Amino acid sequence: MNIAYLDCVGGISGEMLLAALMDGGANARELISQLNLLHLSGFEVRVTEEIKGGWRGIRLLFSVDTPFRSSYQLGDVLGLIASSSLPAPIKNTVVRIFERLACAEARVRGISPREVCFEGGQFIKSVLAVTGSCLALFMLQVERVYCSPLPVGHGPLISAGGVVPVPAPATAELMRGVPVYTVDAEGELVTADGAAIATTLAAEFGPLPPMQIAGIGYGIGAHSFPVPNLLRVFVGKKDIQGSSTGTPGSDDTVLVIETDIDDMNPEFFPYVDHLLRQAGALDVFLISTIMKKGRPGTRLTVLCPPALEEALLGIIFRETTTLGVRIRQERRRVLNRHQIQVQTPWGQVGVKVAYVEPDNPLQLSPEYEDCRRLAGSSGRPIQEIYHAARQAALDKLHD
Template sequence: MRIGYLDCFSGISGDMLLGALIGAGWPESELHHCVESLGLEEVRVQVSRETIQGLGAVRVRVESDRSQPLRHLPQIRKVLEQSTLPLRVQRRTMDVFHRLAEAEAVVHGCAADEVHFHEVGAVDALVDVAAAMAGLDRLGIEHLTCSPLPMPTGFVRCAHGELPLPAPAVCELLRGVPVYGVNLDQELVTPTGAALVRELAREFGPLPPMCLEQTGYGAGTMQRRDGRPNLLRLMAGSGFPAREAQRVEVIETHLDDWNGELWPHVSQRLMDSGALDVSLTPMLMKKGRPGYLLRVLVEPARGPQLRQLILTETSAIGLRSRMEERTTLPRRSVILETPWGPVQAKEIDTPSGPVITPEYEACRLLATEHGIALQTVYRTITAAAATGRKYDKE
């Protein structure tokens, strides 16, 4: 699977993403064809290659010889439906504008169809979004990860007057997204860029494991006053196949005044809801009171669901969470032959060679059904593993 990483060290805008896509290998001719497919009169793009603080980058400018009308969501939809863009590109472009309209509607207190697209709905935004969708499709990027986004201070001038940075629509679009503050009074993340990120990125965080194949830099229109390059970096390559997530969220809480007899039920619910691992550790809390440390490992996408479950099923009134990287050994399920029938086990590829370990529940069930000691089952399975009497689970 081809994956991409948006390194937004200087934020993101639609034109920066187009430049990064061309820098990463999207043919410039296809960008021009995409613009022609929109059917907008006297609209074109200018592409230039520049060196910015020693880095080769691509700058994309959308130009028009006539003023473009203000558009509402229905007019954007009409333009796309009348275009000759592929249906998938039309649909994904419309999804981005729906996000923009809903965010602007919340900010301005109106319905989404009533939103006047000013800066974000001008012709350049329409070109930026549609072309970005076409470029990602052409590069075959199926999974996109985005870095945390920088949030500046100050004000930006727009059709509604001067608004605080980050722009209100950007704040609405980036709810739930990792951000951090920077001491700069210039806009870094535009509403169009924020909407693209929310629609395209499957996760936010550090660079995922990949075999890096292309890197492209897209140049923004302004020059940063702090001297740093105003660039967006797109890194693309082939993802490493993995059976499970290598970047996990760790959720923890301290529990007191809680009945530990409920733990089997809670742990089973957590595992059924997608937890990768759960643990409950006895501990002494402040003033010498006994309590527990509850820890859950989960893929980041499932974090909100499990946090809600913990707050519902335990006495926790607050949770801590953090992202961690982990390394796991390859493993697979196998079936071992025993005198009492087949039993499930795990074969783990360790640095010193494969190791087979039986599954506890499978051994317990076998011992119960045949009325034999559990340790007898374990010894027999170990012997079976040594003789190689196994086969992969279907």
């Protein structure tokens, strides 16, 4: 399994992560070219090598010449991503990150996520950095992300909205349920987009997991702190020994959060499902039950990484009528996975490949959203596109 570990030595931001992934093996020229799939004109990405605090690394500078509004809302980024030519998995991940960011901003401001306004110029740069980071992980075929505890400085911080504490309120909201520690640095080490990326993508927060390191990248930030303002990323493989001996998959630990509900409008469950998945749940499912006095009920079960326990509990208690939940930790075994892109007569489709040994795939699953998009544009049955993509993947893997 290909994994990445985000070592937040001196913080994390979208730009620092993208720079570190470039330094760790993602092709910078190809990445910048892929950002054109956003259909944004007039931006430039400058890649420079610098030394900060005795550490060499890559720093990115975004400049945006395209006229932009003073503020944007969540609907703007959703529309921008939906109209782009990005692969479906990238679209889905970027949307999850910005929805999570908007939900955090909405909570601290007491408004709905759709009403949150992002500052114009910084918003465009965040879209580029977040999308670029997701593209880089996709290009490196990273299947799982791990992250170190997040370092927190102190304030106050002067922003466009006035004086705010450090960490900024939305950033602090994003850190719920995540291990953090204080650093003697005045300023913002972890930005809102950095926190949104880390808490959306990371399966676990903690020390460097057992892995075979293939690449190390350093992304440099713009600030000067007593600790170097940089992010270190390790890219490599986990459970190499298990895969080579034929062990079926790798072990993982998840939380199972469960509750039975018999007094809630069932029309609300799809909305709760959406919020939980958007916040990082690995799976959500509903089971019909019979409760006390013969009343029909629904069992809501959520699988999630342990780091997201508090965030998902907040959604369940806020959005459902339950008075309590059951929580247990379970060990699971998952097949190693990566994704490839294949060409069909109607366009490109992403295919998820699951395997024990890389040269012996056990399952091939074309991306539903890609197949649906091509079915709509071509008029062909979706199952025809699905089977064509699966065959193209078989042919590609056996070449």
